[in-house]
Amino acid sequence: VLCVFISYQSEAQHQTYNIKKYGAVGNGKLICTKAVQNAVDACNKNGGGEVNIPTGIFMIGTVHLKSNVHLYLQAGAILRGSTDLNDYEDFYAGPPFSHVHKGMLFTEDAENITISGEGQIDGNGDVFFELDKIKKTKKS
Numbered sequence: 001v002l003c004v005f006i007s008y009q010s011e012a013q014h015q016t017y018n019i020k021k022y023g024a025v026g027n028g029k030l031i032c033t034k035a036v037q038n039a040v041d042a043c044n045k046n047g048g049g050e051v052n053i054p055t056g057i058f059m060i061g062t063v064h065l066k067s068n069v070h071l072y073l074q075a076g077a078i079l080r081g082s083t084d085l086n087d088y089e090d091f092y093a094g095p096p097f098s099h100v101h102k103g104m105l106f107t108e109d110a111e112n113i114t115i116s117g118e119g120q121i122d123g124n125g126d127v128f129f130e131l132d133k134i135k136k137t138k139k140s
Contacts, residue, residue, distance in 0.1 A: 075119060
């Protein structure tokens with residue numbers, strides 16, 4: 001009986017969760033945070049495996065990575081940060097930091113997380129630097 005259980009766990013950890021099956025659209029316009037999060041959650045709930053990011057540009061806000069999840073970006077896949085700060089959650093960094101941070105990928109109290117593949121993670125940070133310059137200019 002123990003061997004059957006171990007075999008079952010091994011199979012569960014090799015399951016693949018394609019974010020498109022959860023509603024993600026790789027057109028570089030639609031925010032896909034919920035679809036990516038739902039794939040990560042399903043992967044974690046079923047014992048782990050691979051969350052597959054296929055070719056395309058997938059815009060996201062904050063996604064919480066969870067234990068036993070392997071985020072795999074195929075060649076030509078881009079996870080790009082949303083240009084809207086409202087798509088991100090606030091995180092307090094804790095001492096010695098005294099300010100709130102925002103980010104695309106977040107994890108806490110998790111283990112066995114990997115990110116790999118030939119794709120890219122693009123935080124889209126240049127947009128926010130430009131917005132800061134515009135806000136400062138308007139205040140002047």
